[in-house]
Amino acid sequence: MRDAAPALPFAVAGKRGNAETLVAIDDAAERRGLHIGMALAQARAMYPALDVVQEDADADAQLLEGIADWCLRYTPLVVCDAPDGLLLDITGCTHLYNGEHELVADLAGRIERAGFAYRIAIASTIGAAWAAAHCGEPASYACGEERSLLAPLPLSALRLAPATVAALARLGLKRIGDIIDLPRSPLTARFGAGLLRQLDRALGHEHEPLSPRLPVAPYVAEQRFAEPIAREEDVLGTVERLAVRLVFALERRGDGARRIELTLFRTDGEVRRIAAGTSRPLRDAHDIRALFVERLTALADALDPGFGFDMARLSVVLAEPCPPEQIGIGGAEDGVEIDRLADRLSARLGAQRVRHLIAQDSHIPEIAAATVPAQMAADDGWAAFRRHRTAAELAPRPLRLLMRPEPIEAVAEVPDGPPLRFRWRRALHEVIAADGPERIEGAWWSEHGGHPSGNLARDYFRVEDKSGLRFWLFRAGLYRDLVPGAVAPSWFVHGTYA
Amino acid sequence: MLAELRQRLQAMEKPAGIEDGPGAVPLGIAAVDNVLGGGLARGALHEIAAPGEAHLAAATGFVLGLAAGGRSRIVWIAEDMARTESGAPYGPGLDQFNLAPERLLTVAVARARDLLWAMEEALRCRAVGAVIGELRHGEIDAVAVRRLSLAAAEHGALALLLRAKPVNDASTAATRWIVGAAPSSPARAFEFGAPRFAAHLTRNRRGPTGSWILEWSDTDERFVLATHSVPVAAPPLHRPHRKVA
Numbered sequence: 001m002r003d004a005a006p007a008l009p010f011a012v013a014g015k016r017g018n019a020e021t022l023v024a025i026d027d028a029a030e031r032r033g034l035h036i037g038m039a040l041a042q043a044r045a046m047y048p049a050l051d052v053v054q055e056d057a058d059a060d061a062q063l064l065e066g067i068a069d070w071c072l073r074y075t076p077l078v079v080c081d082a083p084d085g086l087l088l089d090i091t092g093c094t095h096l097y098n099g100e101h102e103l104v105a106d107l108a109g110r111i112e113r114a115g116f117a118y119r120i121a122i123a124s125t126i127g128a129a130w131a132a133a134h135c136g137e138p139a140s141y142a143c144g145e146e147r148s149l150l151a152p153l154p155l156s157a158l159r160l161a162p163a164t165v166a167a168l169a170r171l172g173l174k175r176i177g178d179i180i181d182l183p184r185s186p187l188t189a190r191f192g193a194g195l196l197r198q199l200d201r202a203l204g205h206e207h208e209p210l211s212p213r214l215p216v217a218p219y220v221a222e223q224r225f226a227e228p229i230a231r232e233e234d235v236l237g238t239v240e241r242l243a244v245r246l247v248f249a250l251e252r253r254g255d256g257a258r259r260i261e262l263t264l265f266r267t268d269g270e271v272r273r274i275a276a277g278t279s280r281p282l283r284d285a286h287d288i289r290a291l292f293v294e295r296l297t298a299l300a301d302a303l304d305p306g307f308g309f310d311m312a313r314l315s316v317v318l319a320e321p322c323p324p325e326q327i328g329i330g331g332a333e334d335g336v337e338i339d340r341l342a343d344r345l346s347a348r349l350g351a352q353r354v355r356h357l358i359a360q361d362s363h364i365p366e367i368a369a370a371t372v373p374a375q376m377a378a379d380d381g382w383a384a385f386r387r388h389r390t391a392a393e394l395a396p397r398p399l400r401l402l403m404r405p406e407p408i409e410a411v412a413e414v415p416d417g418p419p420l421r422f423r424w425r426r427a428l429h430e431v432i433a434a435d436g437p438e439r440i441e442g443a444w445w446s447e448h449g450g451h452p453s454g455n456l457a458r459d460y461f462r463v464e465d466k467s468g469l470r471f472w473l474f475r476a477g478l479y480r481d482l483v484p485g486a487v488a489p490s491w492f493v494h495g496t497y498a
Numbered sequence: 499m500l501a502e503l504r505q506r507l508q509a510m511e512k513p514a515g516i517e518d519g520p521g522a523v524p525l526g527i528a529a530v531d532n533v534l535g536g537g538l539a540r541g542a543l544h545e546i547a548a549p550g551e552a553h554l555a556a557a558t559g560f561v562l563g564l565a566a567g568g569r570s571r572i573v574w575i576a577e578d579m580a581r582t583e584s585g586a587p588y589g590p591g592l593d594q595f596n597l598a599p600e601r602l603l604t605v606a607v608a609r610a611r612d613l614l615w616a617m618e619e620a621l622r623c624r625a626v627g628a629v630i631g632e633l634r635h636g637e638i639d640a641v642a643v644r645r646l647s648l649a650a651a652e653h654g655a656l657a658l659l660l661r662a663k664p665v666n667d668a669s670t671a672a673t674r675w676i677v678g679a680a681p682s683s684p685a686r687a688f689e690f691g692a693p694r695f696a697a698h699l700t701r702n703r704r705g706p707t708g709s710w711i712l713e714w715s716d717t718d719e720r721f722v723l724a725t726h727s728v729p730v731a732a733p734p735l736h737r738p739h740r741k742v743a
Contacts, residue, residue, distance in 0.1 A: 334625035338571055338603065341623040345605055345616055353606045357589040357599040369589035374603060382599050385590065399562070399595075400555050401588035403581065427552060432681070435690050468679035468694060469552055495588060498559020498595070498679070498693045498714070 009047055013040045014055030023055050057083075067116075068213060069271040072263060073311050074103065076220065077212045085133070087126060089210055114269055123149070126210065127202025131157035131176075146203050151177030158198040164191055176202075217261070217315030221245040228267050228308025232296055235264065235303075235312070239292045242314035243285035256281020256322025262292060265311040274299065276347045279339035279375045281322030287340065288314075294347035342374040351375050359385035363440060365460075365494065366401065395438045395462060398472040398495030405492035408473070415479045418461040422473065424493050429465035436461035440474075456489075457481070462497065470497035523567060523656060526720045527712070534673065535704040538564055541651035542672035543643050547661040553678035554584050554662050560677040560695050561630055561658050562595035563714060563721055570627025572597060573620040575605040575613055580632045584662065596719050610636045614646070621649035621657055628656040637667040644670070664700075674701035680711050683724070692716065694724050 009029035011022045020040040022029075029050070034043050043050055064080050071078045077089035090103060097103040100122050111118045121132035128146040135157040136149065150157070153176050156165050168191070173179055179187065179199065188196055200206040221242040229235065239262060250256060258281060264272040276291040296303060345354045355371035359381040362368045368385070372378050388394075410419035418434035437459035444455060458474040465471070477489030522537035531537050538544060544564075548557035565572055574587055589599035605620075607613045613631055620629045629650075638659065650657040664676050676698045682691030691713075698709045711724040 334571070337623050337625040341573075341620060341626070342603065344619055349605065349607060349612060349616065355604050355606075357587070357592075357602055357604065359589060359599070365590075369599075371586075371604060380600050382589070386593075389590070394590075396594060397591035398555070398588055399558055399591045400585035401591075402585040425551075433684060433690055462690065464682060464690065466681065468556070468681040468696075470555070470679070470693065495585060495591070496555035497591070498556050498562075498695075 008049060008051050009034065010051045011043065011053075012055050013052050014057070060084075065213075066269070066271070067111075069273075070265065070269045071107075072214075072271065072313070073265050074107065076214070076216045076315075077210060078214075079210055079212055081130070085130070087129070087210060089212075090122070110269075125202055125204045126208045127158065127198060128204075130159060131202060147180065150202055151175065151180065155179070158195075158202060160195060160198060164195060167191065168195075215317065217317050218319050219246050219249050219255075219257070219316035220313060221249075221315075222311065222313035224311045225309070228305075228310045229312075230305035230308040232303065235305075235309070236289060236293060236296070238312045239314060240285055240289040242312065243288040246288070246314060246316060247283055247285050250283050250316065250319065250322070254321055254323070255316075255319040256283045257288070257316040257318070258282070258320050259316070259318035260288060260291065261315050261317050262295075263313040263315070264305075264309045265313075266305065267307045267310045270306065272303070275317065277343070277351055277375050279342050279346075280336070281320045282343075283322055287343075291343060291347045294344050298348045298350075339374075346373070346375055356380065358382075364443060365397070365440065366404075369401070395435065395460070396497070398470075398497045401495040402493065405474070405476075405494045408491050408493050410473070410475075410491035412475075416459070418463060419473065419491060422491065422493075424471070429463075429469065429471070431463045432466055433464040434461050435463075437475075460494075471495070472497065521654065523564060525564070526718075527710070527723050529723060530699075530708070530710060530712075530721075533699065533702065533705050533708050538656065539672050539704070540654040540656055541647065543646045543650065543657040543659060544673045544675070545638075545659045545661065545669060545671040546675045546677055547664040549664065549676050549678040551584070551662050554660075556679035556693070556695055557660060557662075557677045558587075559595055559693060559714065560675070560697065560712075561660050562592065562597055565628035565630060565656055565658060566595050566597035566601075567720075568627050569601075571601050571603060571625050572628050572630065573603045573605065573616075573623075573626055574630045574632070575607060575616045575620065576632035577610065577613060577634045578606055578608055579634045580662070581606060583634070594716075595714070610634075614638070614642050617657065618645055618649045621646065621655050622652055624653050626653075626655055628658060630658045630660055632660045634662060637665060638669060638671075640668075640670045647672070669701075671701070672703050673699060675699055680724070682713075695721075 009032055010026045011029050011034065012024040013020050014023040016023070022034060022036055022038050022040060022043055025034050025036060032047060034046070040052065060083060064082065064084070064086070068078045068080050068086055071086055071088055075088050075090050075093045079087040081087050090100070094100050094103050097106055104120050104122060108118060108120060119133045121129045121136065123129035123132055123146060125146060128150060131150055131153050135153045154174060155168055155176060158176060168174070168179070176199070184196055197206060201208040223238055223242060229238065246257070257278060259275060259277045261273055261275040264274070266272070274292070274295050276295050278291070282288065342354050351373045354374045356374050356378070357380070358370055358372055358378055360368055360370050361381070361384070406424065408422045408424045410422035412419045416437070418436055419431055421428060421430050423429070439457060439459050441457045442455040456477040458476050459478065460472060460474045463471050463473055471493050472495035473491060473493050475489045475491050479489065482488070522534065522539050524531050524537035546557055546561050548554045576586075587602065587604065592599050592602065605616050607616055610633060613633060617629050617631045620626050646657045659671065678696050680694040680696040682694050684691035693714050695712045695714070696709070697712050699707045701707065712721045713724040715722045
């Protein structure tokens with residue numbers, strides 16, 4: 001990645017423990033006898049001209065994530081093996097490249113063109129592949145012959161703790177072949193179960209789980225292009241073609257898509273992921289395309305095709321059973337139309353911006369009514385609220401509720417009565433009619449109870465001023481609870497009526 | 499040749515903002531409906547402004563009273579600014595104007611451009627009966643009005659633009675209202691009467707303008723003309739002699 005003059009050794013230094021040590025070196029440095037783990041001061045003493053840059057662990061991790069994203073073109077199962085490795089489960093993916101050798105050749109070619117040094121190994125266990133990639137011959141293939149592959153490799157290839165490797169070395173056990181046939185129980189007694197577990201995993205006697213970075217989509221369709229595509233219409237056309245294939249698969253299993261992700265692989269290795277959600281299980285290629293039209297419009301210039309995309313993948317990240325529907329019944333059809341509208345709006349504006357109103361089981365006004373994203377299926381609870389309102393004879397509620405109650409200066413005739421006049425947002429309002437109080441107790445059982453004014457009881461009043469404006473006011477705190485010397489209850493406006 | 503083309507163009511062009519097909523939403527008040535030519539035209543854009551920020555809740559109530567008739571869904575699109583300044587529609591209070599909260603879909607947008615786009619999308623949806631757009635600042639030009647009117651005409655939805663202050667732009671909306679609160683007239687002093695609205699129709703593409711004091715009647719679930727309006731009597735119609743087109 002860095003065109004250092006061949007004569008000048010180059011190294012990356014970082015803090016390990018309390019010392020600045022070399023964490024990565026180039027070939028020139030290696031030829032001069034530097035090695036990873038050497039103290040920086042020592043290296044500098046040997047070669048004052050050593051070119052050193054400081055390690056940036058975050059950037060390294062980010063780069064590895066980026067490469068991992070890019071590797072999604074080979075398989076959906078990609079795992080980052082920090083600090084510098086990637087594990088790819090290519091089971092069932094090799095036929096796309098006509099075999100393992102061709103896949104590795106493709107991968108190696110692309111990585112090399114991107115300017116990275118690499119070691120690739122394929123094996124039937126994670127342990128064996130890791131060992132071969134780190135300690136064995138690069139680009140080795142060891143499927144079914146893990147034993148002979150592992151035997152000559154050093155024990156550190158089993159991903160053991162350095163202390164264990166050192167302890168084994170003191171006993172003269174240096175290579176994996178040295179311990180393969182040893183009796184198991186003394187080894188376990190001396191070094192714990194970890195050693196043999198690592199060995200068993202590498203040999204394939206024990207299964208090693210692989211947890212991919214991204215959830216594996218249940219439905220995937222992808223397309224590679226001989227010539228990179230860049231125009232938005234082409235991308236959308238591809239989306240529709242892929243969607244047709246997805247819909248076919250979805251129909252066979254009776255599923256519908258709730259969340260769809262489009263992954264675009266740029267020729268220079270950048271990967272774009274664009275997701276769109278739906279309100280109800282979706283199984284229509286045209287609708288899927290319509291969602292991505294909105295998503296791409298919302299992104300507009302952010303799509304940035306560069307020199308074009310050479311591969312596109314459409315995956316259903318979340319699928320739900322979608323029973324076959326009878327169409328043509330008025331009421332149900334309206335629901336479908338509204339959901340489609342909500343999907344389009346959500347795709348363009350963001351799912352958090354398109355919302356339904358729901359009623360919640362609470363007596364505190366700002367909690368009693370809430371909003372949820374329209375794409376989230378939720379029971380709205382209004383039927384229960386209406387029953388409760390009739391039973392409890394709640395006073396009429398305002399049409400608009402302020403985001404948070406706003407403090408006002410109010411003058412009341414009697415301490416517990418409604419205000420005579422009040423000042424809100426610098427305007428003075430003379431009260432000519434008032435209705436109340438409706439006492440709403442604070443949530444005494446919790447620390448703050450969600451009240452902005454702590455946990456006080458509120459007395460709500462509906463008031464009308466001279467010009468006919470109507471407000472929902474409350475006094476936070478009751479005079480009955482007032483202890484001598486405390487601050488007097490304060491007034492707030494919480495909502496406005498028509 | 500040119501004249502012929504003009505004629506053909508004229509034949510193709512419908513008058514912007516007014517569609518005859520989808521019908522109208524009658525208010526149920528003869529005086530108002532006559533002026534409007536049968537009621538508030540469906541498939542057209544109507545602008546309702548509050549005379550000032552403080553009267554926005556009253557204007558909101560008026561808009562809901564117009565929009566909430568029927569069983570269809572209502573989409574309320576507001577800029578973020580409107581929600582922080584004047585509050586969000588509160589579910590438990592919407593029933594007052596006949597709007598069950600289940601029927602409402604709220605959309606928050608960051609910019610006026612998104613608001614117009616979202617309104618257009620919502621108007622094109624068959625299941626939506628009315629779309630309320632709360633535009634805080636900025637103007638709406640003839641092109642936007644035309645687009646909204648065409649979208650509204652597709653399924654005969656009502657497009658309503660709610661504003662916190664009257665604006666003086668050359669809007670081509672079908673009607674333009676300034677609606678504020680008016681003092682209620684309770685049966686007894688210090689009691690609450692039904693909410694009253696001072697409604698001024700300041701622009702009407704179909705006929706004369708006018709001013710009325712309206713009252714929301716809970717029992718009839720519609721607006722009625724406030725008859726004993728104290729202290730101001732309903733001002734006379736602006737051009738009562740003119741025949742309705």
